[in-house]
Amino acid sequence: MRGLVPALALALLPAAGQACGRDGPACDTPLGTYRIALPETAESLHPAVLFLHGAGGTGRGVLRMTGTVSALTARGYAVIAPDGLPWRTGQSGGIWSFLPDDQRPALRDEGAFFAEVIADAAEVHGVDPDRVLLAGFSAGGFMVNYLACETPDAFPAYAPVSGGFWTPLPEACAGPVKLFHTHGFRDSTVPLEGRPLRDGLWLQGDIFAGLALWRETNQCNWPDPDGYQTTGAFQRRHWDCAAGSELEFALFPGGHGVPEGWADMVIEWFEAVTVDAE
Template sequence: MCDRDAAPCSIDSGTYHVALPATPEGDLPAVLFLHGAGGTGRGVLGMTGTIKALTDRGYAVIAPDGLPWRPGRSGGIWSFLPAIQRDKARDEPAFFAAVVADAATRYDVDPDRVALAGFSAGAFMVNYLACDTPEAFAAYAPVAGGFWRPHPENCAGPVRLLHTHGWTDGTVPLEGRPLRNGAWLQGDIFEGLGLWRAANGCTSPAPSGHRTTDDFMRRYWTCADGSALELALFPGGHGMPAGWADMMVDWFEGLPES
């Protein structure tokens, strides 16, 4: 098996690692989780608390590798913006689809029950893919990443998306920030939520309701049939928060039929 302690699974367009439940059964639901800038799929599986929580719930975790980020350094990046991908690019939606198809053959993953999640740069990738092709995955769950400026003019929709963010995140602040003396500009998470509301046909910016789960303060919008949009804030910085996996799975399993 292509787990954290083994060589990665290899397909024509890249590689990935996988973690499975202790007693996997057929047609596994899965989370395809994208690492942050300079990370690896193997590193994703090193988030033992998050991974164990997902596999304990019966989910496979599929952790692909981004393209090499900087010469002479390990770790990868995702091709979502020309300014980030530098001189290398890959058709990431096609790569992710190929990874899911391969995992379906090797590990009996159900391709219709895969959520695309990611952290930081991986979360930026999740947002752009969800914006362009919301039907590619059953749902989307970015953590600590949104859009870059200029924001997309609009997104296809509807979408099923749970955005999680740390209240004191200084690497990807909620309001965004400039990098490289302003050459790159991170976007505003709340402005991004406006794009998602428009894609979901929401008629009001006000949330449909609020709820709390442990430290997560959550607000959600119920708009177009089959859609789902939610923001979950937690009192922390730029990192994967404890409890995210169970919150995300509960949300995913409670989604309306599309």
């Protein structure tokens, strides 16, 4: 995901950004499409949040989350919103291929697709490929967890919202990560305890069991948190883990959604565990 942005591409940034925004044509890569919202800053290379939509969603729908998008671009971040693939004929929205092949055949290699998107956004829109946070909501949050588990070095940090793992959970993850999970206390679509779908064909996993997997992966000192913090309505807890890893969990009073204040909170965390840690 590393690369240089040609001077010519930088000169074309305003037009390219408009062309691939919420209402214009999407950007194309060999494996799919994406949209992007750019910050109004003079910085030649923008950090970014690659944000994955929920089941049946679209990249355009992500950019319609105006409160979240505006909060991110106001901090100088581009918001990259890729499109999942339809999982059945005639489906207008998309889904992500995160379940193991023995549970559901993959529609595409999502890790390869995200790498394509970042490379294209770096060349065409001036995104810094080394400063991209992978975030996602609901099914997008599940995708974030699975990609972090399988390829921990794909992104510098991960921030799932309202999505964890399915049952059975992975037996182990490939290596430590920096991960910040946010979840609604009243979430009934992805409850903290998990729930069955389609008469038990699929079972959403227990969010706390997923956190236990991350504590094991990150070699955290104890199962109970090492610290607590309140940020607005967010009740946060973090664990002291292996050097180079981070693990934090935030509960908010609402249900299934991306809450107000999430963007500022997660960017402050991202910069603290990446930029400030360098």
